[in-house]
Amino acid sequence: MEINQPPRIKIAFTPTPIERLEHLPSDTGEYEYEIYIKHDDYTGSTLQGNKVRKLEFFLAQSKTEGADTWITCGGLQSNHCRAVACLASMIGMKSYLMLRGSKPQVPQGNYLLDKLVGAEIEFVTATDYFRIDELMRDRADQLISRGLTPHIIPEGGSNALGLWGYFECYREIRQQLDQKGLSIDYIFTATGSGGTFGGLLVGAKFFGDKTKIIGINVCCTSDHFVERVYQYCQEFKERYCPGLVIRRSDLELIDGYVGDGYALSRKEELKMISTLARECGLILDPVYTGKAFYGMLDLLRKQMIPVGSKILFMHTGGLWGLMPIGERFVDSNLI
Template identity: 35%
Template sequence: MNPDLASLPRLELAKLPTPLEPVRRLSHALGGLDLWFKRDDLTGFGLGGNKVRSLEYLAADAIGQESDMLVTGGSPESNHVRTTMAVAAYLGLKGVAVLPSTQPAETQGNFLLDKLLNAKLVFTGDPDRKYLDKHISHEVERLRSLGGKPYMIKRGGVSPLGCAGYVAAAVEICSQLKELNIDPDILLCATGCGVTQAGLLVGFKWMELNCKVYGITVSRTRNECIAYIEQLTKETAEILGLDLTITSDDILVIDEYIGDGYSIPSPEGIESIRLVARTEGIFLDPIYTGKAIAGLTDLVKKGNISSDKTVIFLHTGGSPSIFSYASAITASNDSANSLFIKLPGVK
């Protein structure tokens, strides 16, 4: 491993390496695409997901600064908030979550888990998520004025240290590819704040892996994502001492599958959740991975990704949020209700 990456303080929270495995029945359903899932839904800690990798570095930095609180923010269904609150509980720190708007009408999914973890929940009264980092910063200042030692983590873990988790993941993936003798054309993931995609881009560039990284954005526009990710790659390469450059041309983001907006399930996303559950026994979520697989399915149908390609889908977790969207999942047109896909040669 790169000496500078290895020298960064890190807490071992995730169960690594996560599996890289073929999804044969889903591949068959998508027309024979050579599709593999990188199972970061199985990172283990705090019900898993991609944010565990980032928090290994962020929480280690917090401990190094002798912080007594982890303060972050996100929506009530934020996987990042849930995982951060779990890390705080594990380390014996106070977990503080700054959430937009007001208390949700229903306590379910990740929000239920935040409460179970005894997180202090601070509601901004402002439904606009774009000002959330300012609200987090104000809460950090308030806690400091009271004598606390809060460690601020921007929503989504946006920072070079947060990206370092996925630089390390890229190294892990490259090792698995060599072991399995796989030469992927594309890695596809859901993109929100850009941390995961930025880390992968830096890691693959450093490892000289010629694999395109596609991000299916679930909130911001394509241009906004590219700007965020480009800046994150520069800052991440800098803290790791890597002499590499990633330009906007290297950052592939598709913004056609957001639907009606962030955290609003799309019919195609719900259909994808059903498809993956009923072909592979794997659970996606309505906010991120469901929309990402909907994007992959559509790209294959349109011929933008041909069936002779080898594709890795990074499953970033998020299954707790399924329970908060039960009505949307059950109300949608259940065209996959009788779905049964039989693999050739399998009785």
């Protein structure tokens, strides 16, 4: 099958390791599964996480267009916005972030890094955020009037171009598994804007593998993400790989683990994060990997995944998101 790869400027520290999770915490029960971790929390420090893989392609596109400013959007503690702002600072570009929520009194976590690297920040109400694409286009026009050359990166770096980040990650995973003589039945990932899940799915379909890609949505609904990611995949097919065949039925997205809402953690999720860190040395974030791992364990507990399966969990980073919620762990007597 032919595929036309767009330009890429490599910036992430890859390949990231795949390591077996030798045991689970004592209070999670017994599981007859082999669980491996793909450590994309090792892709960098300020750039750590899954977003930087996508940015390698947006950076190349921006250079081709002669852009000097990135405009993007996300929540107050957006990992994507932090990665965009930090990378922009590193390469001499400017960044304009549109963050959903209110300005906090004290900068913490990702937002603190946004401020430290000099991002221009605008806060957007939840109501206005529903038309964020229109607002970003308006801000682009304003920046052009200031003599700048902006480039808009969509929320989460998720669109047809952004899928390339995790298409290439899937290729990397195949090579690593081949070197280890290991096969994987399922890959689990958190889904917050759809680009990581979509890129992995496109990779699996392109290479003709039987590995099932499972997304656990951390916001909205699974139906929402099925339509959103399906559209990304069709655009990917049209632009880059006409022979690719992806059907809506190929998109396996699991609902039921959003909990109290996006970036809102329940006590049982925080307990799992604390216990995994203490007993297994695996540190997850409260927004993405914490919810996804909690959901995956629940599915295994209910044996909704065939017993004996080999599972790869995508650790997509986000550790800076832990920093602002230390009080929640203290109040819950977890630290």
